[in-house]
Amino acid sequence: MRSLTYVSAAVRPFRLAELHDLMVTARARNASLDVTGMLLYAGGRFIQTLEGPGDAVDGLFERIALDPRHEQVLRTLREDVGERRFPDWSMGFDYLGDEQSLHTPGFTDFLRAGSTLHEASLRFSRGAVGARLFRDLAY
Numbered sequence: 001m002r003s004l005t006y007v008s009a010a011v012r013p014f015r016l017a018e019l020h021d022l023m024v025t026a027r028a029r030n031a032s033l034d035v036t037g038m039l040l041y042a043g044g045r046f047i048q049t050l051e052g053p054g055d056a057v058d059g060l061f062e063r064i065a066l067d068p069r070h071e072q073v074l075r076t077l078r079e080d081v082g083e084r085r086f087p088d089w090s091m092g093f094d095y096l097g098d099e100q101s102l103h104t105p106g107f108t109d110f111l112r113a114g115s116t117l118h119e120a121s122l123r124f125s126r127g128a129v130g131a132r133l134f135r136d137l138a139y
Helices: 016-033 054-065 098-102 126-137
Strands: 002-010 036-042 045-052 070-080 091-093
Touching: 002 054, 016 036, 016 045, 016 054, 045 054, 054 070
Parallel strands: 036 091
Antiparallel strands: 002 045, 002 070, 036 045
């Protein structure tokens, strides 16, 4: 099982509809590859952790790195792990309102200050530490 985390900068700010389309497309692709993880977007920046079979994760990252919608793609962590840290996570958005987020599959409120979703299970993951730093520094 491989875990890979990267950060990048959007070429231009994403609109809500674009984030939604990205989520729908990525969830389908990731499911077909047996890849889980999380994607956070805030302030024009992305951080994503991909988890799954090594070849699938590495291949997906190579494809993502070539996506022209972002730049300054920096792989911050790549390691083999014994288990997934984000088995049920897909994506997090900072633009969704409370009512809208309740009806969006894959949404997590991780970007909200004080969020406790999965905090205990993420305590020792290096990728999760990076995600929490991103969350705390994005605001």
